[in-house]
Amino acid sequence: MPVLPGAEPFRHEGGEVGVLLCHGFTGSPQSLRPWADHLAERGLTVSLPLLPGHGTRWEDMQLTGWQDWYAEVDRELRALRERCSRVFVFGLSMGGALALRLAAKHGEAVDGIVVVNPGNKVHGLAARTLPLTRHLVRTTKGVCDDIAREGSHEVAYARVPLHAAHSLRQFFKMVDGELPQVTQPLLLLHSPQDHVVPPADSARVLSRVSSHDVTEVLLEQSYHVATLDHDAKRIFDESYAFIGRLAPSVGKKGSTAGG
Template sequence: MRIPFRGAPDAPLDPALVAPMSVSARPELTGGRRVGVLVQHGFTGNPFSMRPWAEDLAARGYAVEMPLLPGHGTRWQDLNRVTWADWVATVEGAYDKLAAENDAVVAVGLSMGGALCLRLAADKGDGLAGICLVNPAVDTLRKDVKALPVLKHVVPAMPGIANDIKKPGADEHGYPMTPLKAAASMFAGYAELRRDLPRITVPVLYFRSAEDHVVDISTSRALNAGLSSKDFEERVLEDSYHVATLDNDAPRIFSESADFIARVTAERS
């Protein structure tokens, strides 16, 4: 269920809601090894949508880096001033910090955050122990996306995609608009990522909502056809929409991702 945007469309978001998170590992809770988890939000979203998951991981003893992507967490107009390359660089910086301080690193992401985790896995190879994705996006069946390279010069933004959540009253505090220059850059990044999916060999746990009004089945098809990972599992969420990390299936995501992280990091010891 999408709930209306609360507040003026051009009003800045509350910094307290969108703050990034950085927590050190507690190896006494993880068998004596330091394990880091990079937690990444999606397009037009912010860390609020991932905070419950990040806090659950931190409580289990994992180091957590949850960055705020450039152009996000302020006003939607700011998003048109940055590109896919800026987001990739931010994720790489968070990964580098975790890799320097921990014995193993896993990346988890929602929507475009999942795509950025895939990009990281393609670029870093075995530097990652695994990735966990929730409704990631790497492709779309929407025909209007093809018009973005032209449309972005004519229209600054379209209505937003935030709050595709089944759970009543939930709010991800995302942008009320979808900035088109940023969207065009994102989809160009997806196209390059699809070509590089065969480079990904690390374990992948993929959660997909049965009903998602933002990301369609084309991403599932692309991942199943393109990934080289021998350890790949797709699990369907039956009681959540797109922002499943704040939806009815969130406890399942937290529990099953923790099991996955424990397994893939133990295999590297």
């Protein structure tokens, strides 16, 4: 199945400091591509994978679950560790949960984490009935394009497969239990006006991680997909400064390799 235009994975061979970026549920690398470009232009080695079942059509996602999504970012992290001396993991929404689990499981192999509007729970009364309703109803309305900036668009599915949503709910529960294992420096940026992931999820993450070096930043001008919104530049600048503080030598620029 062809990948949707703009949803392609991205890689850039840069210096000794690497960054793995994890996109969100039903989304694609397109939502993080400007962030990835910002880092690549500053000489970092960047990996922005396309998660299995994403970036094509929702029917493909129906056949995948959290184990597939996590396995993809786990592979990419291991590859970056072979290439780079320092590695950071960034994530948006569900990608934030993926980043936090990588930090919990890989320990010192992850030097720092940056998460934007990280998901921690599937909310609403309907979430409790997912174990049953996923066998009766295939999809529900999507959650894409929660962006305040006019004219900005997210490449994501207009429908949410309920089998995948059920798997996401299980994943969030598991990651919540693993948060105390997260000890790395953490930069968490979140939008007070988020119509997909409530601020309570960020508060929950902050209350449960064991990290001592924690910075919280409010994105007052943006909704959920803040990486494509009014606060995008702030996210890019804050995250690059975060890396610079923890890894002062970011290496030299390399050549770009897309796909």
